[in-house]
Amino acid sequence: MGSIEELRRLASSDYGSRSERAIWLQIYDRIGTALESGLLAEGERLPGEDDLATLFGVNRVTLRRALDRHQREGRLQARKGVGIFVRAPAVRYVVHRYEAFNESVCDDAAELRILSVTRRPPSPAARRGFDLGEGAEVFEMRNAIVIGETPVYLATKEFRVDVFAGLEEVVARGGTILDAYAAAGIPRYVRAETRISADFATETEASELQVSQGAPLLRSRSFNTDPDGRVIEVNAGCWPMFSVELVFASGVADIATDSPFDASPR
Template sequence: MAELLAGDLVKAENPELAALAARPYAPRSARPIWLQIYDRLADAIRQELVSPGSRLPGEVYLADLFGVSRITMRRALALHQNEGLLQARKGVGIFVRQRPRRFLIRNDMQFAESLLVDGGSISSKNLWLGRGRASAEAADLFEIPPGEPVIFLHRLRQLDGAPIYVSRKEFPISRFPDFEERYHESGSVRAVFRNAGIKNYRRSETRVLGGFASKEEAEILEISPQTPVQYVTSINRDASGKVIEFNRGCWPMASVELVFAIND
């Protein structure tokens, strides 16, 4: 009852969405009802009848608004979640994905500098810091035997509290034997590099590959499994050309626009 009363308030505050939902449906034989609802939700998002970053009304209210069952409404919402336009946050609700953020890829810029944000707040959350067997590519880049231990740092980046990017970094132990201690002191990879005598370094390579979120990635990024994502692999080298960092990151496809800048 409380949700339906809240729904009446939403209807009053957003008559355009209510009008979109009230349009007669085409025959089921032409297009299933749940896909027609999917189309209308897509129109509402494109026309910003629901604001980017805003929370959608509850499933019960939306089903009532569109005159369908909760199961039908759930199918339409799930498809948008799979495609990245909607984002479900556990225990909070379903949100409209923020407008794609521009991420400037240059060989001399850090993450916080590269993410072009107008008024947003970027924060980091460490997911895991420890040592383990190097990936095959990292071992080759660090010029160490396959399976040798390296330092791992898994980190989540958030924009205004919403997860937008997860990274899995590897570092050679020979260059940073006290990485964990130094990182705990500063919370900064750049500070660890400086402590090791590396004042200048650059990104020597960036690769982008499309894919679909794994169950683990989906849980971390608060998206549905198999949502389209962009995998970004980058390599950082010191002034002598030695590889000091191998990074593999994952962005929800709809959340970022990658901009490749040509340095002067």
Template sequence: MLGQPNSPLTALDGLTLAPRQDSPIWQQIYNHILGRIESGELSPGEQLPGENHMAARLGVTRVTLRCALQQLQKEGHLTARKGVGIFVRSPPAVFSIRDGRSFRENIDTHSRSIATITRLLARDQADQTSAHMLGVAAGSAIIRLRRVRLLGEQPIYVNDKYFPAHRFPDFEDAYGERQSVSDVFRAHGIDTFRRAETRISGGFASPEEAEILQLTPGTPVFRVNARNTDRAKATIEWTRGCWPLTSVEFVFGAS
């Protein structure tokens, strides 16, 4: 595997730089690594060696090497995990926008494991924005839940969810060890719910989002703004979430 002591420079095997060629040095590095990715010689999820190793191996500056790596990241061939390293991008998860389904039921991870980390579960007061989205008065009691989803060991989604507190007096107990919002709904008599609205926009990771998702600040991301309603069309959940751009493919109208 790339980055292991017995094969630390696999990404560069077979690369001989030719400074007098028409293409710049960084372009030659880019072409070589891209070719190995497209041929399958570098597998999805594999880690590249560190920049220092690769620059030393090629006899180039880190600035030159970084030009190639950053271009591959921009095009979605590589993904950087802050403090961890650079990896060949895995196939994106497929998230279907469907009514009445849990997150796990809506996501296709290509057989990779999905895990949940709850970072915050607290009762608070609604500000103007959350009050408007939930259809309650400003200052009303709400519940805020922040979670991070991991695909394998890689964080791929962070979201903040807001709920009207009066609808879920036993939220914390129902949420429990399973960390399931669907369990909370069922425990409070909501056996089905509808995705009333989903808005998806593009942006760039803020420093806070980048830290949580192990990205470089400014990495392209999808932002999701969604509301779920009960049978009576009352809003029971408002979600704001952030996905790295290359980590997910959205599918609408799935059965």
């Protein structure tokens, strides 16, 4: 039996009392069940709004409220002029102090894309971490991790210009972030600290991550040091909350002190 027939069966069940849970939320629950059970598979296109409204026996306004909530939460993805699709399942990241996030994605289909490298004034965290004065600049690198055509991670990295003098040239010839470290003569680095918080997608982030504005995100802020303990990279990243599972690798516990993120403006 096809997924549409199964969805029709799920949709045809009697609704519970509206006084206990609004109809659109009951539809939201049923679509959620279809997503979680795999009835609606990754990348699958949903029927059109008119067909879904008929399927659930409601008008389009009611149906759209349920769909919009799943889109805001990152489970569904609207493609303008094409339709609504099921987003990819959660991607697993193993957070390890000696690996970059882009190396930690447990999915062979994941592709790192470097979007841009520019010079700009440092963020407050980078200014503190790099101990920079007025008028200083950093390299800003923006990158994304994409699985298929679905972006699952955005990051803005800041690097010391005096350490990574050849960063632009490395990226221009197709090099990776690790190539940039090698070119700078840094054999390895240590992820000294990572902080995770929850937030909502801005308009720009929503567009880049293909979620609705206000969708819940996980944000990370981290900094890396060289073997001598000097801060050389500051990183701010974000994922759609329902698209990621974070796994913190076991090992010797280290507590970062004197963090450049402390007392930074929120």
